[in-house]
Every structure is written in C-alpha cells, then in structure tokens.
Amino acid sequence: MEENRKKIEDAIRALDFRVNEMARGLKTNRTMTVGVLIPSLDKIFFTSIISYIENVLLQHKYSIIVCNYRDNLSLEKEKLKFLLDKMVDGIIMVPMGRDIEHIKLVMEKNVPIVLIDRVVKGIDCDVVLADNLNAAYNAVEQLIIRGHKRIGIICGPEDIYTTQERLKGYLRVHEDYALEIDHSLIEYGDYEIQSGYHLILKLMDMSNPPTAVFVTNYEMTLGAIMAINERNIRIPDQLSLIGFDNIQMAKIVKPSLSIVVQPIKQIGETAANILLKRMIGDNSNFPFIHRLKTEFLLKDSIKSINT
Amino acid sequence: MEENRKKIEDAIRALDFRVNEMARGLKTNRTMTVGVLIPSLDKIFFTSIISYIENVLLQHKYSIIVCNYRDNLSLEKEKLKFLLDKMVDGIIMVPMGRDIEHIKLVMEKNVPIVLIDRVVKGIDCDVVLADNLNAAYNAVEQLIIRGHKRIGIICGPEDIYTTQERLKGYLRVHEDYALEIDHSLIEYGDYEIQSGYHLILKLMDMSNPPTAVFVTNYEMTLGAIMAINERNIRIPDQLSLIGFDNIQMAKIVKPSLSIVVQPIKQIGETAANILLKRMIGDNSNFPFIHRLKTEFLLKDSIKSINT
DNA sequence: TTGTAGGCGTTATCAA
DNA sequence: TTGATAACGCCTACAA
Numbered sequence: 001m002e003e004n005r006k007k008i009e010d011a012i013r014a015l016d017f018r019v020n021e022m023a024r025g026l027k028t029n030r031t032m033t034v035g036v037l038i039p040s041l042d043k044i045f046f047t048s049i050i051s052y053i054e055n056v057l058l059q060h061k062y063s064i065i066v067c068n069y070r071d072n073l074s075l076e077k078e079k080l081k082f083l084l085d086k087m088v089d090g091i092i093m094v095p096m097g098r099d100i101e102h103i104k105l106v107m108e109k110n111v112p113i114v115l116i117d118r119v120v121k122g123i124d125c126d127v128v129l130a131d132n133l134n135a136a137y138n139a140v141e142q143l144i145i146r147g148h149k150r151i152g153i154i155c156g157p158e159d160i161y162t163t164q165e166r167l168k169g170y171l172r173v174h175e176d177y178a179l180e181i182d183h184s185l186i187e188y189g190d191y192e193i194q195s196g197y198h199l200i201l202k203l204m205d206m207s208n209p210p211t212a213v214f215v216t217n218y219e220m221t222l223g224a225i226m227a228i229n230e231r232n233i234r235i236p237d238q239l240s241l242i243g244f245d246n247i248q249m250a251k252i253v254k255p256s257l258s259i260v261v262q263p264i265k266q267i268g269e270t271a272a273n274i275l276l277k278r279m280i281g282d283n284s285n286f287p288f289i290h291r292l293k294t295e296f297l298l299k300d301s302i303k304s305i306n307t
Numbered sequence: 308m309e310e311n312r313k314k315i316e317d318a319i320r321a322l323d324f325r326v327n328e329m330a331r332g333l334k335t336n337r338t339m340t341v342g343v344l345i346p347s348l349d350k351i352f353f354t355s356i357i358s359y360i361e362n363v364l365l366q367h368k369y370s371i372i373v374c375n376y377r378d379n380l381s382l383e384k385e386k387l388k389f390l391l392d393k394m395v396d397g398i399i400m401v402p403m404g405r406d407i408e409h410i411k412l413v414m415e416k417n418v419p420i421v422l423i424d425r426v427v428k429g430i431d432c433d434v435v436l437a438d439n440l441n442a443a444y445n446a447v448e449q450l451i452i453r454g455h456k457r458i459g460i461i462c463g464p465e466d467i468y469t470t471q472e473r474l475k476g477y478l479r480v481h482e483d484y485a486l487e488i489d490h491s492l493i494e495y496g497d498y499e500i501q502s503g504y505h506l507i508l509k510l511m512d513m514s515n516p517p518t519a520v521f522v523t524n525y526e527m528t529l530g531a532i533m534a535i536n537e538r539n540i541r542i543p544d545q546l547s548l549i550g551f552d553n554i555q556m557a558k559i560v561k562p563s564l565s566i567v568v569q570p571i572k573q574i575g576e577t578a579a580n581i582l583l584k585r586m587i588g589d590n591s592n593f594p595f596i597h598r599l600k601t602e603f604l605l606k607d608s609i610k611s612i613n614t
Numbered sequence: 615t616t617g618t619a620g621g622c623g624t625t626a627t628c629a630a
Numbered sequence: 631t632t633g634a635t636a637a638c639g640c641c642t643a644c645a646a
Contacts, residue, residue: 019623020623021338022333022394022624023622023624024624026329026330026333027623027625027638029638033372047348047354050348051377054375065371067365070358085328087328193556227559230536329638330638331641333621333639333641334639336622
C-alpha cells in the first residue's frame with residue numbers, strides 16, 4: 001500500500017506531472033492570480049511593498065499581476081478593468097483617490113479588493129496603511145519639544161490622501177502646543193526628487209526661514225539633502241531636518257538623519273493576508289482599516305533650541 | 308442588417324460580455340501571461356524596465372506576472388519554476404548568472420525566454436542589454452582625455468556580468484591609452500548605497516588617491532555623493548566624478564554630475580517586442596543579442612588636469 | 615455561408 | 631469508498 005503510493009508519487013515526479021491551472025480554473029472559476037495596481041513602478045516605497053505581497057501570496061500558490069498607472073487617473077481605470085478581464089481572484093491597489101466608480105465596480109462584481117496607503121471616501125473596503133497622521137504628529141512634536149517654533153513642512157500633492165494626513169498631523173500638533181501656524185512654511189511638492197530640492201531651498205530663502213523642516217517622503221528627502229549639501233547648510237546647527245522612509249539613507253548621511261519609518265514589510269504582508277482571507281470567503285470584520293504604527297528614529301539631525 | 312449588428316454589439320456591451328480567458332486558454336494552450344523575473348524589486352533600474360515591458364505587453368493583451376528572487380540563486384530557480392507552473396507564454400528575466408540549468412529547462416520546454424541586462428555563458432538565448440563595456444570605455448576615456456591618470460572605479464559584485472563588462476571597458480581604455488593600471492584603484496561593491504559610500508571614502512583615504520572616480524550603478528553613485536558631500540570633497544577640483552543611470556539625480560546635484568545613461572525604456576520595450584515575436588513563433592535571427600548603446604552626459608563634475 | 619458537435623483537463627455530482 | 635460522467639466556455643472542424 002504505502003509502497004504503491006510511493007511508486008505513484010515517484011512516477012508523478014518522473015513524468016513531471018502538474019495540474020493544468022486553466023482547466024482547473026475553468027471549473028472552479030478561480031485563476032489563482034491576484035492583481036496589484038500601483039501609481040508608479042519607480043517609487044521604491046510601492047515596489048518594496050510589492051515584494052512582500054509577492055512573498056506571502058506565492059506561498060499560497062497565487063501569482064501577482066503587476067500594473068502601474070503612472071499617476072494617471074484614466075490609466076488607473078483602464079488597468080483595473082484589464083485586471084478584471086484577466087479574472088484575477090482579488091486585487092490589491094494603491095488608489096489615486098480622485099474617483100471611485102471603477103473601484104465600486106470591482107466590489108459589485110464581488111472581487112475582493114484591498115486598498116493600500118490611501119483611504120478613499122465613499123467606499124467600504126479593507127484598507128492597509130501607515131498611521132500617517134500620528135507619524136507626522138510625533139515627528140513634528142519632537143521638533144517642538146526641542147524648542148522649534150518655525151517648522152517647515154514639505155508635503156506631497158494636495159489631493160493625495162497621505163499628504164492630507166501628514167499635514168493634519170503637522171497642524172494638530174501645532175494646535176496642541178498652541179503654536180501659531182505660518183502658512184508660508186507649508187509647501188506642496190509632487191513626491192519627486194526635484195520637489196524636495198527646490199522646496200527646501202525656497203524655505204531656506206525666506207526672509208525668516210524655518211529652524212526645522214519635515215520632509216514627507218523618500219524621494220523629496222533625497223532632493224532636500226542634495227540641496228542642503230550643495231548650499232552647505234549645516235545640519236543641525238543651521239537647520240534641523242526630519243526625513244521619511246529610507247533607513248539605509250538615514251544611516252549613511254552625516255549627521256545621521258532623523259526619519260519617520262513606515263512599516264513597509266507589515267503593510268505588504270497585512271494586505272496580502274487580508275486579501276487571502278477575503279478570497280476564501282471570510283468576511284469577518286469587513287471593512288477593516290489597518291492603520292499600522294510608524295516608527296520614529298531620532299538621530300543627530302535635530303538640534304535643541306534654547307529659549 | 309447593419310442595424311442588427313449594432314443592436315447585437317450594444318447588447319454585448321450592455322451585458323458586459325467578455326471572453327473567458329481560461330476556457331480559451333484551455334483550448335489554445337495559451338495563458339496570455341508573461342513571467343517577469345528580476346533580482347530585486349527595490350532597485351529602480353529593474354522596476355523601471357518592468358514598467359516599459361508592462362506598457363508594451365498590455366497593448367497586446369498580455370499581463371505580466373512579476374517575481375523577484377532577492378539576489379538569491381535558489382529563489383531564482385524556485386520562482387522560475389513557479390512561472391512555468393503558471394504556464395506563462397513567455398519569460399523575461401534578469402538572470403543571476405551563476406547557474407544555467409533552470410534556464411535551459413525553460414528552453415527545453417519551448418517557452419520563449421528573453422534575458423535582460425546580463426549575458427549568460429552556455430545558453431543560446433535572446434538577450435537585451437546595454438553596451439556596458441563601451442559605456443565604461445567611453446566614460447573613462449573622457450577622464451583620460453582630460454589628463455586623468457589615476458582613475459578609480461567602484462564596481463558591483465565580482466561575479467555579475469555587468470560588473471565584468473564595465474570593468475573590461477575600464478581596463479581596455481587604459482590599455483588603449485597605454486596607462487598603467489593600479490589595482491588598488493579597483494574596488495568591488497554590491498551595487499547598494501552603502502558600497503558607494505564606503506568605497507569612495509576608501510579610495511579617497513589612500514595615500515595616493517585617484518583624481519577621478521567612476522561609479523558603476525545608481526545606488527552606489529547615490530552613496531558616493533553622500534560621502535563626498537559630508538567630507539566636503541570638492542567636485543571637480545579635488546575629485547572628478549562619473550556616475551550612473553539616473554538623469555534626475557545628475558541634474559539636481561551641483562556641480563551637475565556626468566553620468567552614463569542606460570536606455571532603460573528601450574531595453575524594456577525591446578525585450579517585450581522580441582518576446583512577442585518569439586511567442587507568435589517567429590524564430591528569425593535566433594538567438595540575438597541586442598546590445599543597446601548608452602549615452603554619456605558630460606557635465607560639470609569633470610575637471611581637466613594640466614600636464 | 616451558417617450552424618453544430620466534440621474535446622481541451624479539471625472538478626463535482628451521483629450512482630454503485 | 632470508489633468510479634464513471636457531466637459540465638465549465640471556448641475553439642475548431644466538419645456538416646448542412
């Protein structure tokens with residue numbers, strides 16, 4: 001008996017037999033495929049998340065179809081439709097946030113979907129993101145505690161959820177400490193290197209420049225550091241700086257950079273696990289917003305001001 | 308007649324009818340899916356290429372399954388096998404290069420495969436890559452022409468194809484100009500930020516440091532610049548520098564950085580187009596190595612030395 | 615030209 | 631428990 005089973009298994013291996021996923025799918029209506037849709041394939045924050053998603057889903061025999069929409073709303077719609085055409089069993093996406101009809105369509109078709117990084121109003125849907133508001137709150141609070149009163153912030157695009165949340169944190173902590181807000185210290189960029197470069201200089205060129213600046217994503221932090229080095233702006237004597245997202249970079253820069261670290265691994269894995277759960281029909285706690293805690297790394301780029 | 312046709316088409320649209328890819332695939336033995344396998348999802352060079360691959364293939368109704376192997380040989384094999392299990396119609400991959408058995412297996416199964424960025428010995432296979440050798444040759448030549456004699460190079464890992472090619476270019480141009488090679492000027496890193504940071508400092512800390520350094524990928528260039536800025540090494544007075552790959556960065560840095568630019572868009576699109584060709588059974592010119600020309604951007608980071 | 619039946623490889627159902 | 635059979639949706643070949 002046992003011997004036979006072994007023989008059969010050997011034969012299966014020898015013949016390199018494997019199930020035909022398509023025939024199976026035709027019968028079961030499952031493709032064992034998950035669509036992943038992100039704004040851009042050259043933002044390391046998104047692609048890193050994908051690597052963790054891939055890691056989890058692969059273990060469950062799911063493959064991921066990756067699409068990006070180049071920060072373009074109509075492309076976002078198009079690619080989402082493409083994924084539906086491909087009959088993916090589920091979708092993980094970072095929505096642009098401007099429109100929701102295409103996302104609603106997915107939900108109407110009962111294709112499980114998990115949103116990442118951004119909450120979208122008007123949709124009841126699982127979401128996984130970092131607690132951007134408190135991340136910003138805590139970061140800026142560290143500056144306030146050390147006596148800073150004129151704190152600049154370099155935000156992302158005004159209509160993106162993460163921008164709004166991070167700015168809210170900035171505003172709220174000012175309110176809680178009864179600090180007046182100078183709106184000329186609030187700059188909106190586009191989450192690209194250039195923005196960080198130009199906006200930090202714009203802030204420093206003010207007649208009354210900030211004593212500290214909080215930069216709210218990785219690419220802009222990179223740009224800001226480049227500008228700071230070129231101008232020989234001394235960190236932290238002349239300017240205290242808080243960056244975002246990349247631990248490696250924070251370690252390399254001197255003085256070491258204080259940064260907000262998003263739980264990238266956890267975001268990816270959580271999103272994948274929720275989706276797996278939904279795909280097997282477990283709809284407990286739906287919809288659930290996983291607001292994951294960020295970490296703040298306090299390093300040498302912040303100076304205490306004597307008041 | 309015409310009216311009927313229109314009515315039918317309207318009905319199709321209204322009912323939101325679409326072909327079942329799985330049923331079709333079961334019959335045609337095609338999944339309309341392409342596997343893309345890269346070393347790492349957090350190297351922007353690879354992910355950018357993917358975005359162009361995606362762009363081309365999507366237009367032909369192909370979706371891409373993205374996998375990464377985290378610079379790990381056994382993971383590379385595992386994921387390649389996974390893609391075969393998924394019955395992808397074709398594969399585009401950046402091979403590690405240490406082993407070829409798994410790639411041979413793909414070819415034996417007659418699944419079209421296109422390699423990117425790295426040539427692998429012992430395999431007859433379409434390859435798309437940048438002309439790394441001449442890229443390095445031309446870059447270093449610009450330094451030599453301007454009187455530099457002690458030129459450092461920061462390479463990638465010793466066993467990676469691109470490392471070897473770029474180093475060959477460095478060595479060959481030295482030979483052609485009858486310049487002696489000081490092997491202490493040749494450093495091997497790992498294509499990560501830290502390498503660039505540490506190795507540029509190691510070079511500059513030599514008793515007889517180079518007057519120019521060529522850094523051979525984006526991440527290491529980033530690290531090198533950070534180190535240079537921290538140390539206040541003056542570019543180009545104290546050191547001439549040539550970086551790699553990222554035009555944005557080159558523009559932002561002051562003085563503007565001379566760089567080697569790989570034709571990322573072309574690499575991705577070419578690979579996708581060759582694969583499309585192979586997948587429809589067109590095996591003309593097989594195997595073909597597309598060695599695409601790089602561009603050299605001459606900027607302010609290079610100084611002429613009077614001799 | 616138009617229409618219809620059979621089969622792709624799997625799973626699910628039902629009968630033995 | 632086991633084994634035969636229909637059905638999934640599309641494509642293709644062949645018949646009308």
